[in-house]
Amino acid sequence: MENKIKIHLADDHQVLIDGMLAVLKTNSNFEVVGFSLNGENLVERVAKNGTDILVMDINMPEKDGIQVLREFNEKGFTCKVIVLSSYDDAKLIKEVVKLGASGYLTKQCAGENIIDAIRTVADGEQYFSSTIKDKIFNIFTNNSQNQAMNTEEIISSITARELEILNLISQEKSGKDISEMLDISVNTVETHRKNLMKKLNVKSSVGLVIFAAKHNLIEN
Amino acid sequence: MENKIKIHLADDHQVLIDGMLAVLKTNSNFEVVGFSLNGENLVERVAKNGTDILVMDINMPEKDGIQVLREFNEKGFTCKVIVLSSYDDAKLIKEVVKLGASGYLTKQCAGENIIDAIRTVADGEQYFSSTIKDKIFNIFTNNSQNQAMNTEEIISSITARELEILNLISQEKSGKDISEMLDISVNTVETHRKNLMKKLNVKSSVGLVIFAAKHNLIEN
């Protein structure tokens, strides 16, 4: 009989950890050797208990998944990582892949998929869910053949501040209104507006609002 | 045994007439004494064959339902009219009620409802489907206690030309763009824009677009 696959789980949601434990217990080839509710000391713990595969969320307190991956690279650890995130943001996927993760699943996936993923990654291959594969494919194709950016990437290139301002614009606020609400200069607001228009490739604030509405970037 | 209720049907869709005939045949108290595929001579025909109740569509070739109702009023005919329309536009309902129709149903209603309506109206009462009642209620309440107009009414107060311009604005067109596309003066376009903003009670073109999107006033 071969050795069991040693798994470490990292997610700030206890219920999810518990659920995963239950799911993974059904497979006698898996052994969960530890779990973490945040990113602190995660790298050390994983290294210490000889983990084969780390199944990790991105959003975690103290230290997020991206930082953990980076640390893995810096310290030259070879533990394989499967990212299990709520988000399927193009920018995030790109980053995660670049940092050498072996797999990426969204939390919409079934427990079945996680088992598949672990098995696949344990065999030395990579595992990405089909929706993620599509995104990667889109990023790749739209990036190389077109000079234009992919909509996915456009959206994920919007910064937090820009999104904030995009929202206010979508609420009929003028530049001046916004500058007062955020306590910044009108010039700054207009710079953001300008940058947004360039990014989203639209001609006016109306274009911004249409784009925002179409891609559910605005609450309301 | 009492007299049968004499009914005349008017609708430009033959299938609908046929369907109604089949439905009304199931009730031995009803007698369809005639039907029309357009509004021409409708008033005369109804008067001639002693119709008790006219079930009429609004959209008809030659002469529409509104004109027919008006004619009834002018000539002092007392035939009761049930309007059966595809639309539940507030303006239309208001108009129809003002012109003295005894009932209003949308074509989404069941055959059952039409039978109910005919029976009710024959008894001298009025019949409006619940959705229509709601609309009337909204118009009434929002009109009297608030000075502001009801959204229903606001929407139906948008003219065809305004809607056209609203659409173009929602496509990122500038005033100049629109003036060239419609071959009218920029001033005119801006007047329309201004009137729209006043009507829809918004502060800017962005507001117009949001309103339009929210109420499905724009195709795309």
Add this chain to the structure above:
DNA sequence: TTTTACCTCACTAATTTCAGTTAGAAAAAA
């Protein structure tokens, strides 16, 4: 350490939009 990303702000200049008012013409309704 150097680079990159992001937020910040300013200044100019052109263009567009917004607000209020007035008014003519045509068509439809009262």
Add this chain to the structure above:
DNA sequence: TTTTTTCTAACTGAAATTAGTGAGGTAAAA
């Protein structure tokens, strides 16, 4: 026939947006 609705248009002046450029500061990443 008179009134109302709708579309058209012009004018003024204020306010806002758009476009381009340059640049300082901070925090994080390479």
